[in-house]
Amino acid sequence: MTEAHERTTDVAISGPTPSAATNLLSGLNAAQREAVEHIDGPLLIVAGPGSGKTRVIVHRIAYLVRVVGVSPSRICAVTFTNKAAREMRDRLGRLLGTQAERLTAGTFHALCAQILRRDGAAIGISKDFVIYDSDDQTSVLKRAFDAEQIDPKHFSPNAVHAAISRAKAKLIDVETYTAQAVAPYDRVVARVYARYQVMLAQSQAVDFDDLLFRAYVLFRDHPEVLEKYQSRYQHLLVDEFQDTNVAQYALARQLAGRQHNICAVGDPDQAIYSWRHADVRNILSFQRDFPGAKVVRLETNYRSTPYVIQAAAGVIAANTQRIEKDLVPHKTGGVPVVITEAYNEEEEAHWVVREADRLRRDEGFRYGDCAVLYRVNAQSRAFEEACLRYGLPYRLVGAVRFYQRKEVKDLVSYLRLAMNPQDEVSLARVLNVPPRGIGQKSADDLVRWARELGVSTVEAVHRVANLSPQPSPRYGERERTAPLSADLTPSPSPYYGEGERGGDAIPITRIARVPLARFSELVRALADAVTTVSALEVLDLALERTGYKEFLLKAEEGGEERWDNVQELRALAAEFAEMPPPEGLVAFLERVALVSDTDNLDEAKDGLTLITLHQAKGLEFRAVFLTGLEEGLLPHIRSMDDPQQLEEERRLCYVGITRAEERLYLTRAFRRHTAGGSMAGMPSRFLKDIPVTALTHPSTLQKTTVPEPRMTRRERERAASLTPGPSPLNVERGGAARPAAPDKPALRPGDHVRHAKFGEGVVVSFQPSGSDHEVTVAFAEGGVKRLLYSMAPLERV
DNA sequence: ATGTTTATTATTTTT
DNA sequence: TAATAAACAT
Numbered sequence: 001m002t003e004a005h006e007r008t009t010d011v012a013i014s015g016p017t018p019s020a021a022t023n024l025l026s027g028l029n030a031a032q033r034e035a036v037e038h039i040d041g042p043l044l045i046v047a048g049p050g051s052g053k054t055r056v057i058v059h060r061i062a063y064l065v066r067v068v069g070v071s072p073s074r075i076c077a078v079t080f081t082n083k084a085a086r087e088m089r090d091r092l093g094r095l096l097g098t099q100a101e102r103l104t105a106g107t108f109h110a111l112c113a114q115i116l117r118r119d120g121a122a123i124g125i126s127k128d129f130v131i132y133d134s135d136d137q138t139s140v141l142k143r144a145f146d147a148e149q150i151d152p153k154h155f156s157p158n159a160v161h162a163a164i165s166r167a168k169a170k171l172i173d174v175e176t177y178t179a180q181a182v183a184p185y186d187r188v189v190a191r192v193y194a195r196y197q198v199m200l201a202q203s204q205a206v207d208f209d210d211l212l213f214r215a216y217v218l219f220r221d222h223p224e225v226l227e228k229y230q231s232r233y234q235h236l237l238v239d240e241f242q243d244t245n246v247a248q249y250a251l252a253r254q255l256a257g258r259q260h261n262i263c264a265v266g267d268p269d270q271a272i273y274s275w276r277h278a279d280v281r282n283i284l285s286f287q288r289d290f291p292g293a294k295v296v297r298l299e300t301n302y303r304s305t306p307y308v309i310q311a312a313a314g315v316i317a318a319n320t321q322r323i324e325k326d327l328v329p330h331k332t333g334g335v336p337v338v339i340t341e342a343y344n345e346e347e348e349a350h351w352v353v354r355e356a357d358r359l360r361r362d363e364g365f366r367y368g369d370c371a372v373l374y375r376v377n378a379q380s381r382a383f384e385e386a387c388l389r390y391g392l393p394y395r396l397v398g399a400v401r402f403y404q405r406k407e408v409k410d411l412v413s414y415l416r417l418a419m420n421p422q423d424e425v426s427l428a429r430v431l432n433v434p435p436r437g438i439g440q441k442s443a444d445d446l447v448r449w450a451r452e453l454g455v456s457t458v459e460a461v462h463r464v465a466n467l468s469p470q471p472s473p474r475y476g477e478r479e480r481t482a483p484l485s486a487d488l489t490p491s492p493s494p495y496y497g498e499g500e501r502g503g504d505a506i507p508i509t510r511i512a513r514v515p516l517a518r519f520s521e522l523v524r525a526l527a528d529a530v531t532t533v534s535a536l537e538v539l540d541l542a543l544e545r546t547g548y549k550e551f552l553l554k555a556e557e558g559g560e561e562r563w564d565n566v567q568e569l570r571a572l573a574a575e576f577a578e579m580p581p582p583e584g585l586v587a588f589l590e591r592v593a594l595v596s597d598t599d600n601l602d603e604a605k606d607g608l609t610l611i612t613l614h615q616a617k618g619l620e621f622r623a624v625f626l627t628g629l630e631e632g633l634l635p636h637i638r639s640m641d642d643p644q645q646l647e648e649e650r651r652l653c654y655v656g657i658t659r660a661e662e663r664l665y666l667t668r669a670f671r672r673h674t675a676g677g678s679m680a681g682m683p684s685r686f687l688k689d690i691p692v693t694a695l696t697h698p699s700t701l702q703k704t705t706v707p708e709p710r711m712t713r714r715e716r717e718r719a720a721s722l723t724p725g726p727s728p729l730n731v732e733r734g735g736a737a738r739p740a741a742p743d744k745p746a747l748r749p750g751d752h753v754r755h756a757k758f759g760e761g762v763v764v765s766f767q768p769s770g771s772d773h774e775v776t777v778a779f780a781e782g783g784v785k786r787l788l789y790s791m792a793p794l795e796r797v
Numbered sequence: 798a799t800g801t802t803t804a805t806t807a808t809t810t811t812t
Numbered sequence: 813t814a815a816t817a818a819a820c821a822t
Contacts, residue, residue, distance in 0.1 A: 079811090080811045080812085081811045081812085082811085082812090083811085084811085107811075107812060108812080109811090109812045110812080131812090133812080134810085134812090208812050209812095211812080212812095240811080243811080272809080273809085273810085273811075275808080275809065275810085276809085276810070276811085276812095375808075375809075376807095376808055376809070377808085377809085378807080378808090398810085435798080437798090439798065440798090593812085594812060595812090612808095612809065612810090613809075614808095614809050614810070614811085615809090615810085615811085617811080618811090636808055636809080637808090638808060638809095639808085639809095652809080673813070674807095674813085675806085675807060675813070675814090677813075678813095
């Protein structure tokens with residue numbers, strides 16, 4: 001590559017910079033430079049939080065391209081989320097321009113889907129295979145239990161599912177599993193596993209785990225295919241390496257080939273997905289499997305203040321199974337970490353929301369600079385309610401996932417069915433949606449009949465439809481028919497057999513024939529459309545022919561909103577309109593299956609972010625509220641009896657703390673509503689590992705003291721009863737309870753008010769609530785709202 | 798085929 | 813407790 005060419009493609013160079021190399025290395029510290037400049041052979045980057053990891057990755061790729069002369073199309077970067085892949089490409093685009101588009105960047109799953117789509121035929125995978133998500137998996141599993149006559153009350157389907165998933169993540173196939181299964185429980189799992197795989201094959205489906213497993217098998221059994229990819233990708237990069245599983249690591253090794261140009265980036269202290277079979281030991285294996293690997297440690301933290309770093313270091317240092325790693329703060333100054341206790345989760349939420357509002361008002365923060373982190377999704381509720389009450393905007397991440405919504409799944413199922421009518425899960429889902437007179441009874445009969453004939457369910461649908469060339473106009477009329485088996489040639493089913501054979505003939509006359517005939521027509525029409533029109537048009541055809549819009553809007557419960565979701569899906573489908581008929585739909589379905597909701601976090605909107613600790617990985621915020629620091633919640637009760645899991649909880653806490661750039665608040669509730677009652681929880685053990693020096697600041701009134709975890713529950717109760725006064729809400733704001741907003745006159749029911757956001761309304765009630773007043777207002781538009789008097793932007797009209 | 802009652806079960810969830 | 817699924821009755 002010539003110097004002149006580099007100049008023209010590099011948007012980052014604008015001055016008289018001597019060369020691409022100097023330019024790409026400037027502004028990097030010594031360790032970062034070392035990582036960027038390493039070209040040949042294995043490289044392991046151990047990158048602490050906020051150490052400029054992404055910057056190093058992006059610069060290293062740019063360096064390979066611009067200085068070493070590697071074509072971007074010969075570099076493969078594997079990330080853990082689609083969002084991370086997109087970010088990487090975007091940032092690379094700023095260094096390389098349009099060239100960056102030729103880089104392969106994606107998740108392991110997306111990459112494997114692509115490989116299997118292209119070369120899966122070698123191991124018997126159809127080009128039209130469908131990807132089953134966890135809901136789909138559950139429904140297959142249910143049928144597998146049924147077929148194996150295993151009582152789901154006896155063996156938890158969830159546990160069996162987890163066992164199968166774990167096996168796949170460890171590259172254990174059905175045969176091996178069966179051979180190893182000795183204990184009665186394992187034998188049950190083995191049976192279900194076998195049946196489950198057969199059912200997936202029958203539907204031409206693969207699940208998430210299969211994407212990895214099958215790609216591995218393809219490479220293992222077909223060296224010529226592997227060779228193709230090995231020679232294409234000269235350089236391989238794996239991000240978030242600490243959270244890869246055995247299958248993913250095996251794939252990485254296969255792809256790295258003999259050249260061993262593999263760069264793994266990770267941080268063992270941030271390994272938080274072992275429950276999804278990630279194995280931190282991959283980091284240790286890396287150095288064994290790639291002897292002579294260069295190891296670079298990035299330990300300078302550019303994100304957080306020294307106070308935050310101190311707190312983080314204190315927490316993580318208590319882990320025993322750990323490679324010591326220092327975090328050196330680059331920033332100076334800052335504000336101490338605040339620890340606070342609220343009486344219950346409601347007050348915890350109020351306190352947090354108020355403080356976030358104060359940061360915005362007094363300290364130049366935006367709501368979007370603040371995030372509330374919690375261990376379990378259930379905690380989000382209190383914060384959501386508090387935000388609503390204060391009229392504070394918020395962004396709730398990943399609560400109801402877009403692609404899990406009923407309406408979206410329904411329509412996606414129609415598209416999948418259009419593409420691949422063998423897809424049993426999708427067929428079962430849409431058979432009677434919207435209701436078309438095919439009830440549970442008819443559906444069951446249909447499926448039983450299909451089994452008996454050894455054909456797929458769609459095939460059975462078509463056959464039923466053909467039974468009556470001129471469908472009787474009156475549905476439900478029972479007529480005698482000629483024996484069905486005569487022209488239907490039953491054949492022994494490879495999947496269902498024995499038990500069902502020789503039983504009574506299925507009373508096919510009772511099957512809702514007319515609706516089935518119409519459904520058969522619909523499936524045919526959709527299947528035809530697949531090859532002739534775009535994904536969007538297929539979707540619109542499905543919408544039109546099913547009357548889905550009317551169905552949604554009629555089914556009241558938030559029909560409008562659900563229709564909006566459909567529109568959103570249409571918008572996504574429109575993005576694939578350019579592609580020729582079958583590929584567009586395939587690509588669309590793949591995107592739907594492999595894209596997570598976190599990707600759609602709307603960063604444009606200003607609002608307090610409510611997010612789980614797991615989802616917060618990789619993000620950063622100026623102010624972080626790490627909530628629910630109680631024994632049983634963080635660490636979670638289900639992790640408390642296992643030292644390994646306990647260490648993971650600690651890492652989770654560490655991840656949370658290190659999201660903070662400037663402000664860190666650690667909150668807990670003395671009492672919390674949990675399953676069936678209210679429990680007083682002890683302060684989290686992690687709190688006592690936070691050095692006092694991170695908490696104290698001479699000029700701050702630190703009302704809350706460092707927690708005393710050794711106090712018994714009784715003592716706590718007593719202590720609480722002795723101080724019934726001000727809630728922590730007021731503690732920070734002057735120490736004593738004070739009447740809320742004394743400058744405002746009280747409101748009375750019947751008063752007319754105007755709210756900044758909700759418009760005009762009438763006061764319904766005005767009642768004291770703690771140190772404040774709760775105002776209930778009926779707004780002309782926007783319904784009845786409960787607001788906190790001191791907070792709500794209300795004025796009397 | 799639909800609404801009503803009872804039963805069940807409740808970590809995290811990048812794909 | 814509370815949310816949802818399955819079973820049940822209408």
